[in-house]
Amino acid sequence: MSIDFTKAVGIHPEALKLRAERTKILASNIANESTPGFQARDMDFASALSERVNADGADGGLSLDTGDDALKYRVPFHPAQDGSTVELGVEQAQFSQNASDFSTSLQFINIQLKGLAKAINGQ
Incomplete structure (x- = not known):
């Protein structure tokens, strides 16, 4: 009997990849303050x-494509005079x-893998 790790850990690996990409986007915004x-950008994570x-499920692989189509411009609450958002x-x-959300997903994966290790060891 084999273990399907993708089913065991759920969507959290994909969430981690997207969170890492979003971290880069947000860091770029902060660096260009x-x-x-x-123009500040962000992605709709959900x-x-x-x-x-x-x-x-459609093609058997994840494609992390957060190109310009996936990114949205952030609408500022108080626009700056220099045009920066x-x-x-x-x-x-x-x-x-x-x-914080990245850490949470990482903890979920850690818990799931510890549970699998206990099941494999017969505990």
Whole structure:
């Protein structure tokens, strides 16, 4: 009898890949906070994850494509005079929440793998 690890850990590996990509996007926004005219970008995580999970069943593989089509421009609460849409507080909050969600998915995978190890060892 074989163990299908993709079923055992659920969607969390795909979530980790998307969270890592979103971390890069948010870090880019923060790094360009003082760049005049820079347009802050972000992804709709829920729809991106849904697409990855649905694509996984269709062609047997995940494609992490967060190109320009997947990224959306962030609408600022208080537009800057230089045309930049980066609001440091918003970006930092999104970055922090994304890091927390990344950690949570990683903990779920860790718990699932520990449970599988116990089952394999007969505990």
